[in-house]
Amino acid sequence: MKKIIFMMLAVSLFPLILQASPILWEVSSGGNGHYYEFINMGSYINRNDAFAAAQTRTYLGATGYLATVTTFTEHAFVNSQWAGSYSVWLGGAYQSGQWTWITGEAWSYQNWEPGQPDNQGSANGDFLLYYHAASNKSYWHDAYPNFTSVTGYVVEYNVLTTPEPAYLFLLGLGMIGYWISYKKQRKILLP
Numbered sequence: 001m002k003k004i005i006f007m008m009l010a011v012s013l014f015p016l017i018l019q020a021s022p023i024l025w026e027v028s029s030g031g032n033g034h035y036y037e038f039i040n041m042g043s044y045i046n047r048n049d050a051f052a053a054a055q056t057r058t059y060l061g062a063t064g065y066l067a068t069v070t071t072f073t074e075h076a077f078v079n080s081q082w083a084g085s086y087s088v089w090l091g092g093a094y095q096s097g098q099w100t101w102i103t104g105e106a107w108s109y110q111n112w113e114p115g116q117p118d119n120q121g122s123a124n125g126d127f128l129l130y131y132h133a134a135s136n137k138s139y140w141h142d143a144y145p146n147f148t149s150v151t152g153y154v155v156e157y158n159v160l161t162t163p164e165p166a167y168l169f170l171l172g173l174g175m176i177g178y179w180i181s182y183k184k185q186r187k188i189l190l191p
């Protein structure tokens with residue numbers, strides 16, 4: 001029995017060991033159970049490319065998206081994971097006269113640097129840039145999509161609503177194994 005439980009655990013954890021780079025904001029520490037991944041290109045990436053690239057990434061079956069930093073605690077967590085001083089795209093955009101998150105989450109928490117948003121002196125500062133200051137603080141700026149100072153993006157994975165099919169398949173195999181073993185044991189025990 002112990003052996004079976006161990007095998008089930010090993011099979012269940014296998015995909016987690018293979019993919020270790022995105023960082024979990026743990027529910028037990030006040031998080032939302034989502035994973036976050038910083039992508040630092042080292043050179044300019046425009047917002048449209050970052051938006052598309054985030055959606056090509058998957059983790060534990062969840063499709064990535066440009067991160068939505070909707071609360072101060074989420075900001076504090078993301079900021080704590082930020083290594084280096086560079087700007088990233090977030091999943092915020094100015095649409096139909098208001099700032100919105102690409103996920104449709106409520107726009108309530110705001111982290112604008114004083115004086116922002118300022119449209120970058122043009123009428124196209126419609127996308128949300130997250131600027132990491134050397135002082136270990138980070139702020140939002142509005143930016144046009146081809147603003148060359150942005151060299152990365154943050155991907156968020158909501159793994160809670162989309163479990164990985166391969167993970168479920170392996171877990172299912174473990175459960176079938178357990179069921180077969182249980183039936184066998186019953187046969188031996190029953191007269």
Ligand SMILES: [Ca+2]
Pocket residue numbers: 067068069070074156
């Ligand atoms: Ca979020």
